[in-house]
Amino acid sequence: MIELTDTTSSAIAAEFLRARRRAGSPAMGMVMTLVFVVDDEDAEDAMQAARNASREHPARVLGVILGDGRGSPRVDARVGIGSGWTGETAMIHLKGEATKHPESVVVPLLLPDSPVVVWWPTRAPDDPAEDPLGRLARRRITDTAAVPRNRAKAMLTQCRAYAPGNTDLAWTRITSWRALLAAALDQQPGKVLSASVTGQRVSPSVDLLVAWLTARLKIDVTRKVSDGPGITAVHLETRNGPISVVRDDGKVATFTVPGQPDRPVALKRRELDELLAEELRHLDPDEVYAEAVKTVCRLEDGGSSTRAGSRRSKGAS
């Protein structure tokens, strides 16, 4: 790691090059630039997660830390290249007026001709697609479950601001639930008559799971409250009998389908780096997520889930 104080983008870019030369000029096999925007206190955790995720997706990782907006503009950076994987990292601290123009620092550092992903590990702009940094990206990742205050509102804000390319880690967190429920219906392809999702009172993941089931099954889905952690149960009432996945401890779930014995199944809450790695696997707009957020908005506005208008034409994004 090399410290650059009171620096510029071109000095950071030059340091990337020097660092590679120092390491014996290894090839640049990087496939994307991953930018994250975060406060000082969460920067290390975010960098660690980004670094782990970029083992699967070699990337130039730029951590942008927006410091105190007062005082004279200043850019400090800590630059390093991966040891043990083919990535590069820079932690860039902005102060003073520079905090208002982070894109001016990031643009010269984007890898040529390859996708850009922007990730807000905690607080995100109200409209990520219109954010100066968000505009640079093909994929914009928010995490409404990690917002310090008022998560329910944050969730709704992000849903209303949805633009193709946006996605939220609260959505990523429910992939394993969705997979298990889809697998259950693979085995029991009977029509689902009613459904309920139980989870913490404020949980963006619960909202998204309710919305997804509502949109896909075209029925009303009941939302029930428990103490968590996260989602604790999903019940589907089908023509063939009840299907349920119940997880009280955040680790192991009990899986019930008609005509078969109840079975335990590991259903762990995943770590940040695993979530991020999943996000980076597909960089095109997530149409399934789009449908879910649209449904969240509609349910919030008092729409019935069985209303015909719920169907979203494919490829509209």
Added chain:
Amino acid sequence: MTQDQVARANPLRQPQDRRLPKIAGPCSLVIFGVTGDLARKKLMPAVYDLANRGLLPPGFALVGFARRDWADQDFAQVVHDAVREHARTQFREEVWQQLAEGFRFVPGDFNDDEAFELLRRTVEELDEARGTGGNHAFYLSIPPRFFNDVVGQLKEHGLADPEDDRSWRRVVVEKPFGSDLRTAQELNATISEVFAPESVFRIDHYLGKETVQNILAMRFSNTLFEPLWNANYVDHVQITMAEDIGIGGRAGYYDGIGAARDVIQNHLLQLMALIAMEEPTSFDARHLRIEKRKVLEAVRLPRRLDLSTARGQYTEGWAGGVKVPGYKQEQDIPQTSHTETYAAITLGIESRRWAGVPFYIRAGKRLGRRVTEVAVVFKAAPHLPFSETATEELTQNALVIRVQPDEGITMRFGSKVPGTAMEIRDVSMDFAYGGSFTESSPEAYERLILDVLLGEEPLFPRHEEVELSWKILDPIVRYWAEHGRPDTYPAGTWGPPSADRMLARDGRAWRRP
């Protein structure tokens, strides 16, 4: 019901929802030979890793079969130790607990009727208690000479036939798939008598699915390479599989088999087929098979096998700073052994694309370093507008597909030497695949097992390809058997001088990989 119909019937599955992993339906995996190295080091850890990643169906069961006086708990302990030592992902008690509930052990010999009766009852009990639904995969992690017994027993005790249209029985076998055309056909007859072709999974763990897909993606998703991929531009192709180790404790298997039959017949001919084949209509297993088969059918051996092949046996020497014994000094190797530990062959492919382009294939043990790669060497430029001294260090352009270790692609081309004089030399440009899905990495086994449980037709050969490969190799091995003994090469070097002469005759030389 086809996959498509399932997708339509299940509102929670959408083609554009690529996040959802496929989770296998309820099933069990029955491993024969659980006490073996492979089972402990690869299979059991892979099963745990799959469970940890949430890809195994709820109620998945693992049944061990071996000649041990174990109870289920003893077996669980063995699996536990194996997982603790070799699993890739973190050990989590809750995953282990739910997985271990599905462990069963059946003690017995392969010719023991009672044991197979017990196996049948065990499987039925699992259908009852764990809801495995009559779906069972049998993994034969045992020497091929026992296949006959085991497969016969499975049939006899009604274990090989699915109960109804919705359930399945599958069998997984590892190489070697015979030791020549005749034995391969016999082996296939044994298995196909009991299992349908699509229920037989032949596993080649050296050539993992990821590698196969990487090669296909490289060849068929780019415009850059395809125009050059033919006899107009390609001078020759070198396929190398080098190991730095000796035969270790595998004398019983290796002696009498040798390098050609051990790896060229399966891994290297498969690699060659992937490199040389035409574009398949689609990437499903059937279309791939058609194209690979066409290439293998077009392979011709040179007339003079004495000039176009080479073989060797390693002698005592220094490898990597360690003094190592020669092949004949290895444990249990007879002094009269003529088994080759190094084999090099020349093949031609009679097609418009490849006519006149030799494919040089070599494999060996105790060579310079461990590497598997395919080098496509291009023709030299027909005219170089430089002085002769300027291009002395320029050789031919090459594209190297590295399979292991460090899977990736290297391109070699000419570039000017920095400085004032006009001089050109070779430089290499390197690309490394990010993940670590190569060779026998644990991920590769996870994918294999998952494909078996999902019933995804593997990209691995069916018996037609196996038999075609033997047809290519049999004449060479026979020629060798009738003509003296292998040459020798000191351990830690790149094979016998005869192999170098073999290429020198064509005015070429082996790459140092």
